[in-house]
Amino acid sequence: MQHPRRAYDPMAVADFFTETLESLGALCERTWHDRLHVVAEGRAATLWQPEGGLVERNLRFAPADEVAPRDAAGEIFPGCPLTFRLVELLQLPTLGLERVVLRPFDVEHRPPAADVAERLWLAQFPGAARWRLDTPFQLAWHFALLTLARCEVQAIDQHWSFHRVVVSLATRERDETLARALDLATAEPNPNPGLPWPSVHPAEWGRLLQAALEVELASQLETIRRRQESYLHRELDRIDDYFDGYEAELTRRAQRSRSESTKAKTTDRLAAARAEREGRRQDQVRRHEIRVIPHLDALLLLAEPAWRARVSWVRPGSPGTLDALFVPRSRKWIPISASCGARP
Secondary structure: OEOOOOOOOHHHHHHHHHHHHHHOOOEEEEEEOOEEEEEEOOOHHHHOOOOOOOEEEEEEEOOOOOOOOOOOOOEEOOOOHHHHHHHHHHOOOOOOEEEEEEOOOOOOOOOOOHHHHHHHHHHHOOOOEEEEEOOOOEEEEEEEEEEEEEEEEEOOOEEEEEEEEEEEOOOOEEOHHHHHHHHHOOEOOOOOOOOOOOOOOHHHHHHHHHHHHHHHOHHHHHHHHHHHHHHHHHHHHHHHHHHHHHHHHHHHHHHHOOOHHHHHHHHHHHHHHHHHHHHHHHHHHHHOOOEEEEEEEEEEEEEEEEEEEEEEEEEOOEEEEEEEEEEOOOOEEEEEEEEOOOOO
8 A cells, every 4th residue: 555645744753753752862952842952962964964973954935835945954844865865864774574463353352153253254266166165263373575666766756755665475476455554553462483384485475565666656657657657758759850850951962963982871870870869769768768776665564363263165166275364354365275276
């Protein structure tokens, strides 16, 4: 899910600067509603001095509609460089993997009734008949990988967006419902130390997150791509119009001239013009490329309570049995393994 862009609020930004700088060891005092007096040294001071020496600053949080000249070292305004640097100071030098156990989303975490489980299975996998539970439900876990990503899109205009992406490790697909449900989720303060966390596979998980981000950004990139293509066609038409006229003029000169040396020079000029045309076309193609640079700010492995059972069903001439997870939050079944080559 893409987080909506928040409107600039000077008071909210002032609170953010105060809490963040104090967490980095600085002394802060709100001397006025739009003023913050800061005394910093070490890591917090690198916001102004790379060496981290003692720094004293009076920050002013300007209104969004103010049009007066800005002081980038002492004023905070929309797009202020100090805000970006402060956010970067909060980032760890290396991205670490955190593990979080979620509490059940339901008030009472209990397995569904057999008839409810059957209806949900048949709705999700139509065509099956004589469905049944071969084993009772057992407590299990649904694991998912969550990342917070700032996506930088470099095109004619630069675009930034912030995304929360969740990938189910069971289905290897985006779990948009879990990404949105996390606003209401609660972490388990004392998780079971014996919880069977999956093994970490950085290369595989990197591919999963890349594929999920491509799907997440598809609609945004489509709009940018259409605009880029329009600009590119305009520039290519301009280049073609210029060189078409230039080459036509050279051709007419060669046809009027009776000198062989003049015709030879014209032929060389035509060849050079064609090479120059192709070079300028390729240069415009490169100028209109779209580059997507994701910046991962957090990486979490989520464990969500679920229920596991073995189920059987019959299709015409194709019986099957498999283990499956039932996720109460989404009320969906996730097949784990199949036997006899049968799939739902």
